[in-house]
Amino acid sequence: MKRLKNRIALVTGAGTMNGGLGNGKATAIRLAQEGATICALDIHMEAAEQTCQQVRTHGGTALAVAADVTNEDQMASAIEACLNAFGRIDILQNNVGILRAGGALDTSVSDWDLMTQVNMKAVFLPTKHVLPHLIEQGGGVVTNVSSIAGLRYLGTPYIGYNATKGSIISFTRNLAAEVAPHGIRANAILPGFIDTPMARNITEQNTDDPDTIDWDTLDQQRAARIPLGRVGTPWDVANAAVFLASDEASYITGTEITVDGGVSCRV
């Protein structure tokens, strides 16, 4: 029995750079495997369409929508497109997030503004525009992708990213309290070190000569720092998203699931 049969899921940031596998793409595919119909939203239409093709390959139904989650008009139109195509939205997976490296001293004001603009609006705007429909339907699920970086310093100065990811935890708890009377649940997923193109891109940005990166050695070093002994995959994040969206999580709201192999227990 598929756990999400007859549910419609809107996943933001559902594409992945360079055609690889990111958290949003894996989540769209896993939700579809559990029976959900997918509205795959990304700022890059081609990336969203690639995800939809993979969903269809797995036997699912999907619509690609291009929108910038920080643009209110675009978000409203995207949600309208999803409703026009499928009639309702049951699951909102707010997955968009960006990172610019730096501590308080060296983060530029423009990078700070960009991270607060994107990471915080990425949960606020889609939620604001989907909520009226969930309320009208009498229930639904919102899952926000934060990070264990939102809990504490992890050894690299990412102050803007960590602060905005921390704020997503607070946003989620407040949201859960606000919408629980409408039968809507809101939770956050806190991934740890997940092997995605974005994560590799950040490593390259932090290295003087990216061509010299020995990925095998780096992966082994990272795995050694993780209690479960391996770096996470986007499927690990996607599986948590499936659980939180499912009725198995029907009494779970206003909380966080870390998907980090135990890292946050140790650092």
Ligand SMILES: NC(=O)c1ccc[n+]([C@@H]2O[C@H](COP(=O)([O-])OP(=O)(O)OC[C@H]3O[C@@H](n4cnc5c(N)ncnc54)[C@H](O)[C@@H]3O)[C@@H](O)[C@H]2O)c1
């Ligand atoms: N990869 C990790 O190790 C890791 C760890 C913790 C948390 N996360 C979080 O997981 C989420 C996804 O990360 P990922 O590594 O899969 O990233 P990714 O860059 O591979 O995927 C993010 C997608 O979001 C899209 N996007 C970016 N800005 C957008 C915007 N304004 N509007 C619409 N779409 C936009 C991009 O085009 C991309 O397809 C992020 O919120 C990230 O902070 C990742």
